Amino acid sequence: MIRAALRTLLGQRARRRWIHIVLGGAVFMPFWLVGTVVVGAFGGGAPFGNRLGDQFAAYGVGLPLAALAALLPLARPMSVAAARTLCGVSPGRFAEGPARGWGARARSAGWFTLHVGLGALVSGASLALPPFAVALMALPFSARLRASDLGGYGHLDGAGQAWLGLPLGLLLLLALAGVVAATGALLAAAAPRLLGPSPADRLAAAERRAAELAVRNRLARELHDSVGHALSAVTLQAAAARRILGPKPAAADADHGEDHGADPASDFVREALAAIEETGRRTLGELDSVLGLLRSGEDDGALASPGLEALDALVRGAGAARVALTVRGDLGRLPEAVSREGYRIVQEGLTNAVRYAREETVTARIALSGDELEITMENPLSGPAPVARPDGGRGLRGVAERARLLGGSAEAGPVDGVWRLAARLPAGGAR
16 A cells, blocks of 8 residues: 555656646746736835735736636647647547637646646645655764754754654655645646536537548548549450460460460460459549548558568569569568668669660669668660659659658669669568
8 A cells, every 4th residue: 555655746747747836836937927026016115025915916816817827729739739738638638720719728827827827836845755755764873963052943952852753854855745646636627617628529520531531531532433443444455365365375285296386476465465454443442441541531550551471462463564573682671661661762773664665684683681671673665764853753652651661762763764763661570
């Protein structure tokens, strides 16, 4: 039980809440300084000193000023950011954006005033009580302290009475920790009520979600009706053409010994049609997963996407291009995210290499070395170097974005008559 109480008083959540409270005291300082000027001006000509009454009078003047300042709409986002990080409250219970309407502004001002008001008191106690408690605990060991005003205030100037300073100092420190914990718990309980979404906020959020879902659903419909239809048509046409072409004939007539099957052009057409059909069916499946993510209520959190284990199928689907693929390292050890993004980078690189290629072979090298996956693709250009866009095409921008999301880098473009893509991805989580 004692251990649980200590965890409550000194745990990580309590420390974070204490930081939040002290932050409130720091924010209150400008308002308190204005209060000192006001109290000094109306104090009968006496300069503002260290009298406790003057301190609390300045505190009383500063609180209304803080409440007025917190009526500004932007006060709520700043308060929410601090409370979400340090109060230990679920982020979903806070409102987003500036306060809308005077009701929300009033609740934000109430929170701000409560935060800075309690923060000023607890911050002052945090500054004053620990040195005082340590001095009390040092009384038995210092005759000079016992002879000072500190010993006289508590009648602890005698050697025997001075030992009471040890438990008194310890009790003061524990009391301060308890006050900090109670104040943090109070602020954490009040934060969702005062900084939570108002009915207007909920309505605005619902309207935003509805607009976003409408756009996503419309995009899903357009993709399904245009891209999906085109992919289905290409796949069906390729399958129909391959069936009409028929299977590959035998290499030679068994009775006459004549070669009737040596037709490289027909064999190439059959392989190309099979690759088109396979690629079309695989892409239709991926498109269906993407449409499920776009549509409302169909996001299961998983997007069907191949990884580098499907490189062979990707190379087979290159059609007319000849691809020399070299793989070094065990790609099966890669984390799923790295393998998936690496596959997409190779896919886009192969698309661009084929687009700008001559009849030469596309060279692709994938190497896993230590904590880094390196992808390099090269192919001689079929003509003048393509004019590079300042930020690259959409596909190449996607390659760079995929690499950056993983903490890596990627660049592509013509270099000395060769189209080249080079990407480096961290693979520190390789199994």
